[in-house]
Amino acid sequence: MWGLYIGRRLIYSGIAFFISITITFFILHLMPGDYITNYLLSLGTVLPQETIDEFHRQFGLNLPLTDQYLLYMENILLGQWGYSYQYSVPVLPLILDKLFWTLIILLPATIMGILYGMVLGAYSGWNARSKRDLSLFNVMIIVRAIPSYWWAIMAILIFGYSLSLFPIGGYTSISILYSGIDPVDVLYHAFLPIAVLTLTITAGNYYLMRNSMISVIGEDYITTARTKGLSENSILWHHALKNAMLPVVTVAALQCASIVTGSIFVETVFSWPGLGLLTTEAIRARDLPLLEGIFLLDTFVVIVANIVADLLYPLIDPRVRAGGDE
Amino acid sequence: MNTLGLLQKCRTNVPVFLFIAFIIALCVFSGCINEQTPELPATHNIAQPSGTDVVIPVDLPSDLISSNVITKKKGVPAGSMIYEGLVTKNRNGTYEPALAQSWEVSDDAKTWTFHLIHNATWHDGVPVTSADVKFTYDYLKENNLTMGFVLSDVSSVTCPDDYTAVFQLKNAYSVWPDRLAQSPGIGVYPKHFFENITDPKTYKDTEFIGTGPFRFDKSEPGYVRVARNEEYHGEKPEVSGVILKLITNKDSQVLALKNGEIDVIRDITPAVAENLLQDPDIGICIVPGTNGYEMGLNMNQYPTNLSSFRQAMSHTVDRSTICDILGNAHPTETTYLLPEVAGEYVNPAETGMYNYNLTMARDELLQAGFFQDEKGTLCGPDKNPVELIMPLGGKASTGTVDEKIVTVLRNNWETLGITVKIAKYDDESQYRKAIDKGHVFIDAMPSILHDDPDDLVNFAVTPLKNKNYYNFNNAEFNSLTDSVRNTINKEERKQIGYRMQEILSEDIPTVPICNIDNYVAYRKDRFTGWEKLLEYSEIDNPTVLSSLRPVTTS
Numbered sequence: 001m002w003g004l005y006i007g008r009r010l011i012y013s014g015i016a017f018f019i020s021i022t023i024t025f026f027i028l029h030l031m032p033g034d035y036i037t038n039y040l041l042s043l044g045t046v047l048p049q050e051t052i053d054e055f056h057r058q059f060g061l062n063l064p065l066t067d068q069y070l071l072y073m074e075n076i077l078l079g080q081w082g083y084s085y086q087y088s089v090p091v092l093p094l095i096l097d098k099l100f101w102t103l104i105i106l107l108p109a110t111i112m113g114i115l116y117g118m119v120l121g122a123y124s125g126w127n128a129r130s131k132r133d134l135s136l137f138n139v140m141i142i143v144r145a146i147p148s149y150w151w152a153i154m155a156i157l158i159f160g161y162s163l164s165l166f167p168i169g170g171y172t173s174i175s176i177l178y179s180g181i182d183p184v185d186v187l188y189h190a191f192l193p194i195a196v197l198t199l200t201i202t203a204g205n206y207y208l209m210r211n212s213m214i215s216v217i218g219e220d221y222i223t224t225a226r227t228k229g230l231s232e233n234s235i236l237w238h239h240a241l242k243n244a245m246l247p248v249v250t251v252a253a254l255q256c257a258s259i260v261t262g263s264i265f266v267e268t269v270f271s272w273p274g275l276g277l278l279t280t281e282a283i284r285a286r287d288l289p290l291l292e293g294i295f296l297l298d299t300f301v302v303i304v305a306n307i308v309a310d311l312l313y314p315l316i317d318p319r320v321r322a323g324g325d326e
Numbered sequence: 327m328n329t330l331g332l333l334q335k336c337r338t339n340v341p342v343f344l345f346i347a348f349i350i351a352l353c354v355f356s357g358c359i360n361e362q363t364p365e366l367p368a369t370h371n372i373a374q375p376s377g378t379d380v381v382i383p384v385d386l387p388s389d390l391i392s393s394n395v396i397t398k399k400k401g402v403p404a405g406s407m408i409y410e411g412l413v414t415k416n417r418n419g420t421y422e423p424a425l426a427q428s429w430e431v432s433d434d435a436k437t438w439t440f441h442l443i444h445n446a447t448w449h450d451g452v453p454v455t456s457a458d459v460k461f462t463y464d465y466l467k468e469n470n471l472t473m474g475f476v477l478s479d480v481s482s483v484t485c486p487d488d489y490t491a492v493f494q495l496k497n498a499y500s501v502w503p504d505r506l507a508q509s510p511g512i513g514v515y516p517k518h519f520f521e522n523i524t525d526p527k528t529y530k531d532t533e534f535i536g537t538g539p540f541r542f543d544k545s546e547p548g549y550v551r552v553a554r555n556e557e558y559h560g561e562k563p564e565v566s567g568v569i570l571k572l573i574t575n576k577d578s579q580v581l582a583l584k585n586g587e588i589d590v591i592r593d594i595t596p597a598v599a600e601n602l603l604q605d606p607d608i609g610i611c612i613v614p615g616t617n618g619y620e621m622g623l624n625m626n627q628y629p630t631n632l633s634s635f636r637q638a639m640s641h642t643v644d645r646s647t648i649c650d651i652l653g654n655a656h657p658t659e660t661t662y663l664l665p666e667v668a669g670e671y672v673n674p675a676e677t678g679m680y681n682y683n684l685t686m687a688r689d690e691l692l693q694a695g696f697f698q699d700e701k702g703t704l705c706g707p708d709k710n711p712v713e714l715i716m717p718l719g720g721k722a723s724t725g726t727v728d729e730k731i732v733t734v735l736r737n738n739w740e741t742l743g744i745t746v747k748i749a750k751y752d753d754e755s756q757y758r759k760a761i762d763k764g765h766v767f768i769d770a771m772p773s774i775l776h777d778d779p780d781d782l783v784n785f786a787v788t789p790l791k792n793k794n795y796y797n798f799n800n801a802e803f804n805s806l807t808d809s810v811r812n813t814i815n816k817e818e819r820k821q822i823g824y825r826m827q828e829i830l831s832e833d834i835p836t837v838p839i840c841n842i843d844n845y846v847a848y849r850k851d852r853f854t855g856w857e858k859l860l861e862y863s864e865i866d867n868p869t870v871l872s873s874l875r876p877v878t879t880s
Contacts, residue, residue, distance in 0.1 A: 088527065170571070
């Protein structure tokens, strides 16, 4: 049964993946403008038509769109993701390089944001309408309402510039040119971006967990547990938390998937060019192979995240059986 | 002595061991303190560059270094410290030698002969010869590399000797060195290196062998360092190297300058410049007239397709107020975009034609059959209200300059009863498409691209370009574009340029507004010589960097 469910899930996910990358391909190719046109505009000069035609020929852009699509699918299956127009390097290593730097800040920030959000949300929901809950709730409203790039700018101004506790931005200090990459230095530079991202991710998860907890504590089984004389801690940990966590698990899985998209605002403010900035640059320059590669990776990660969330559910809530409703 | 005894001895001698460790630590730290490094401003535990390296910020990762420079489409030589072309050009419009020490052109402007300097070598020590120049042309053409378009006017390159390269052009082109020098320009690449690279489009360069005043040293995430080329054929830089540091955010660049992490920043606003001046260690260099702004009129849309309407609109530009708002702008009042740079090529008869006079504008509109109804709305001869669509975007939107200009224009147009609809576009392609459907647009162009009559080709329709943004198509003007390109004599070119400006002033496809100064902030306590920017504009120009001198400290 379990195996059958996994198999069916993989097939459906494969179909979803295929449909998603197909839609992405056509949307990208239907965007107005192209790389060579944008390049021309940046130069303020006139390119001979044969140069434009040659560029289109080299990258297969002169072929009918359906032929380009078939070529794209064939290359994907062969693991060839193409060459970036702007960087003139293979797309996959370029994406993986930026993904590495994105993960350094987004992975810990997402994990901590989910955990802190769940803990604070659970605490707040469990003590709903108390003074502590209201205080925390109001703080989270402010945190959530203010854009992440404002927090980033403030962090730089206060901790980076005024107090000089942390660097203003960048991956590492200039010493990298003389003594190579120092992991401690990288973490030192990553501290502020991680802190800002954690703060903003925590707020969203806090709300979800708090609301979920409030709805759970009103359930009959919680009343029954209290009537049975169980301690509040026991009720919280063994009954309320597990049930309240379920909606958060789905969102958390998708948040983990969104790690690969990066955070354009935080990356720009902290001069930490990851996938977010790479994507924005690629869109601006109409670097199609790079965009196709990035969205391919995004799609794959989101689908995997959904599968993981589906598999986690039965572990958290035994009432839910994988494929049990079929 | 057994182990236990040794341990006991150590335990009793702990203070001695600690003291010895302390002495060793002191020796190590004193060695670091006694190192000869230039005194740098306090930078709050930020690591310092070594020696006398200039640290320059770049905005985007793609601005660092491309692993395939021969396909890199940002051109050479203006922005390259490693590579050189045959010639460069300064802000005054003067061509300067780079790898070519002199050059001449045939009477028909189709044959250009460049005489190379004799002592130039590649960074790996191999001498530069004319074979490298010919190779560059052949290589770009045979491999269909995009940058080959810069040499698309060339039909052949011959090398009568090791230091002479002769370019035969397909058509006459009197300012052809402009193509070599800027926008984007083209470098000369080493034959001995690239002749073995059979697939330049996928080749990943790690050596970057050029001839420039700096050679590639190393590249790390977020940084690139180029070191002084000790064998440089020209004036050797006094700085030991240049470090490009990736700082994507302009505000962070300002903070980094204040902190001493970087040595210079460009494109700051007048307000930021004024704030930075409060720091005694920071200086400001104002590079005049770097960019020119114009109000373009679409001659394919009603009512801007009416000459009389355009004539009236030319008197609605309040340059004085616009310049006050922008703070770093100067009005431009001729048919040319940038009179200071264009110099004697500016037709003096065209000066003051587009003076700001709303009364005159109103009168001209009335004469053209426009009128204001009872609500004050301007209506055309067809009795319909006049509405102008104005897309915003492109180069002019940098620093929201276009929005500030439009604020002033809109006030005046609404006084005349004209309804204005504005649409902002972040995407360049969409903006350019919107221009074709709109009536008016604000455009910007670097001044170095508007210092010669040949640059008026922007208004022409040619075989290479079958339309322009203004939809301006004048047969005489188009023909003069060819003439100015074929004419070498400066006086004749000037007269052709004058006539071209007359035509523009009659048809008014565009109304020049102002040109803007560029503010550059630099640390005075690190390097002197930033005044060279007045001649070369860009902070990463190799000539500017070569002129820097470290500030000596006592």
